[in-house]
Amino acid sequence: MEQKYIFSAVAASMLLSSPLSAKEVTEQQVVTHYADVAHSVYFDSLATAKILNSRIEQFIAAPSEAGFKQVKQAWLNARVPYQQSEVFRFGNPVVDDWEGQLNAWPLDEGLIDYVAAGYQFEMGNEGASANIVANTELIIGNAKVDTGKITPQLIASLNELGGSEANVASGYHAIEFLLWGQDLNGTNSGAGERAYTDYVLGKECTNNNCDRRGQYLQATAQLLVQDLEWMEKQWSAQTKDNYRQTLLSEPSENGLRRMLFGMGSLSLGELAGERMKVALEAGSTEDEHDCFSDNTHNSHYYNEQGIYNVYTGSYTRIDGQKIAGPSIADLVKQKDAKAAEQIQQQFDASIAQVGKLVDSAENKGQHFDQLIASNNKAGQQLIQDTIQSLVEQTKAIEKSATIIGITRLNPDTADHQF
Template structure:
């Protein structure tokens, strides 16, 4: 169900405050004694930036294809083990994707595309059956449509034929009526279909969708198992197609994709986009939207991966993606390391002390995120994110406040690092 504790307006105000904080930080630094990077060195960093993006999105696509394989196998012969395998494949697919989010907030091709894949929180009632006490976002007519349960959908007088669930149908229903709560595609729609609602509130436990929700005949639970399977297959197909599109946008040796366009820009503009992506993800998105909102509202609905209780890893890999970009390295899913010229190299050449402080800030942030993941994955008495944000949970307040504090310091470090090489992160050319 969706939370009514965090009105949309307050959410927007909170994000706006975060953006204003970032803007003030970026303009407050004294730029005296700074040094513009060597043109050749800057171009090398820009080229490697594109290489990093291509590697990350390639891994995101390949892991989504593995998810597709596991889902197809599960649906051919539904079983508890098959469902668990599909769930694990979903978790693996989140690892590269969450690291890719640092390429948002500055690259239009990503910003205009991201909502298809990672929109949240969603109104589950749009997709499938929900608990009796479920309530949709205020005023959202799509929150109770139940696409899986209704082959004919009435949209306020307009009747939509949903007798056959296809990727095209899901795309047409995504953000139906302009409501961001109507999430019909992407990781979180798939997550809901694999786990179901998490009805444990602030207690330990994720969603417990039975594998029989996909069984045919008399073994089918909750009805419409064939349509549920069609929805899951279609949603995964959309995810693979969308990731394939983005991989192609960053592919090398092309003349008509985004990478070619990016490499044709002045290095200063691309470096600004890199700093913008790191700063915006740090403070506005991860710190504000994904942690601060949930903590202040004590809202399990505002948890990022709320059905699977995978939120700690999503946050961890967001942080790792930021660190990757500054250091110019990425560990691929096969274990290989991609490394090359990095922002940190440019900053170190200009002002070694500022580079050292930035690296320390990144390390401190990752350490604070590791406390979160270690707490959630503890062998004895694990405490998941939705438990940590419960009202009065002092442990959660400490862990999450430490992460927020680290993200603020990290963003200030980015401000100083950008200034050290005479880059204005707001000058993204967009």
């Protein structure tokens, strides 16, 4: 099912690849539409998180193999809109200060639950083997933490326990680990293989503490919904005194800078750098984004789709509805039609290039963790070509900024050299 979702989105993006309407638009209209798109993306992220939460509740009430598959598919579906939201993170502090509780990675999974013997974790992390599921009390340094009752509030308080960023207790990746378990295949084929019986009560329970594991999974999903409810309201036109009002009260130039900085920073420092270059150069499957489920190709694709959405003022909602409106692409075309065509071509080339990672995984049987293998020269080259395409896309974003009069953009490189 997920594969169909991916390629319908690819098709949608290609339909939008021609320069948008030549009608005159204003900077303020573009920023307002940006806020509308952001709200739609977070609304869909919330909707799919609620479905995930519901599937988890149903599964925990009556664990089964079929129910477990439904929960996993609900998680995969929930990633589709959320990954398109990450373009709003950079440039909008309200998002950047918040998103760590939802999408932080990589994580020392031993904080949460059992792991295989000899698993690699961050050196010096006292919480790396805390195993909240198995323990009702933790001792971290001189601090004693009561984990007897697993609630959304407890999980939120345990994020970055002991000051370590690797102690990720909440969010999509904590849920992913609780559904798939560790991927112990290295750069070979295969994802995590957690059994549904890890949630069965009584004698059929595998790996102990099935009741607390179920409590943790439910509480984490509930926290995810609560967090997304808050962010959806921050972009809603029906809510007063929220971030949307703050954004739209600023000079439109500030809004455009936030948009362009967000696109450039996700394109360069985050997607090309942190999410591809780091894993490629280290040959590290631990630095793969959706590492437990082997969903990384989709995660990367929808990050790129989010960048494309902001530039073109477009978004395809989870119900198939297509949103389009005043965009940066329109502003660029009004200033320089020839340059606008060249820039659009680069965006089309980049989304097609990231789409090759999807094709590799879904049609050729080589997922991201196999592509980075030291003996897979063709796979490594595919990732390197994708990184380079994102670098070129970032140059196109910077050129767009110059054309419409936004100076000193300086997208975040995350300290990577390209």
